[in-house]
Amino acid sequence: MSKLFSLTLLVFAILFVGNSCQSQTPPVTSERETAVESATTQQPPLYTVVGVGDMMLGTNYPSKNHLPPNGGADLLTDVSHILQNADVTFGNLEGTILDEGGTVKRCKNPSLCYAFRSPESYIQHLTNTGFDVVSIANNHTGDFGAAGRRRTKEVLRDAGIAFAGLAGSDEIAVFERAGKRWGFCAFAPNSGTCDVRNLAYAKRIVQQVAAQSDIVIVSFHGGAEGAKNQHVPKKRETYYGENRGDVHAFAHAVVDAGADIVFGHGPHVTRAMELYNDRIIAYSLGNFCTYGRFNLRGAAGIAPILKVHVDGSGQFVYGEITPIYQAKTHGPKIDSQQRAIKKLQELTQQDFPNTRLKIYDDGTVFRN
Ligand SMILES: [Zn+2]
DSSP states (O other): HHHHHHHHHHHHHHHHHHHHHHHHHHOOOHHHHHHHHHHTTTSSOEEEEEEEEEEEEOOOSSSSGSSOGGGGTTTTTTTHHHHHEEEEEEEEEEEOOOOOOOOOOOOOOGGOOOOOEEEEGGHHHHHHTOOOOOEOOOOTTTHHHHHHHHHHHHHHHHHOEEEEBBBTBBEEEEEEEEEEEEEEEESSSSSSBBTOHHHHHHHHHHHHHHHHHHHEEEEEEEEEOOOGGGOOOOOOOOTTTEEEEOOHHHHHHEEEEEEEEEEEEOSSSSSEEEEEEEEESSSBBOEEESSSSSSGGGGEEEEEEEEEOTTOOOEEEHHHHHHEEEEETTTEEEOTTTTHHHHHHHHHHHOOOTTEEEEEEEESEEOO
């Protein structure tokens, strides 16, 4: 009895002291506030890079019925302020830009073929939203053959958007923004693209980019697809009999070779993030703006917009996740349920429990 009594007294004492402390001292600084303060006071200036996943703003093939209303002008309105507000904005161009023509391979019934040909006028939606650089290494870049590739590159060049991802011809892009030289290269497992499965080749390309630039962004389109493949398996992934690469080994190899920011996409769903050698890796940014011909059910209908703040050498300082969702009738909208943040917290905890990243409930990401 007396032991229990003294224990009760002790509990009361702790509660009392605790309460009186709270009322007399200023509020304790939260873990997040401390992280913000130390990150933002750290050796300015910082550089801001936005990354998003797959983009296909509508296709005029097999019919113009697959195009969005109002010439696509409304698709990105809800998120453009986030994308514009960065030094560099990146996305994966999942298709071709071509008004008509081109050759569709292996397609007996056009209504069943997923070949993407966006009107050339749609490029203005990307420039108006602040896109600086896109990947053309993916499984749709060759949808309309050589004519599709050629016109896509011309339209991007005319719009002042940098691009890379085709083996031999377009392996490297270097451009200037905010007083820095930015290097970019992009990889995929698909014919004609820079091969995500050839690590020795990828390292060589990244070393070439790094030699010409201050901060290096590497994009990859890889890994298996769908809600059943949201984890990073840390081994080679096969999907419908196709080798889709070992994206974990790839991401580490390119960082070792000089990459500062690695943006992954291709699985059509969100995957974990990792901090490796102080460089940020996002394993899949999911479907960002994929109008009409895409499955947007469940995990495929939500995605993060990832804003990364790095120092002048490309080291990760902090990040911000804006969660978005899509439906058949509209482009990305900000998700009040914040599902992509929760998914990134969960997946990062499960797949990379020891990585030095902390994702807060409001979407800010800090090193810990
Ligand atoms: Zn794809």
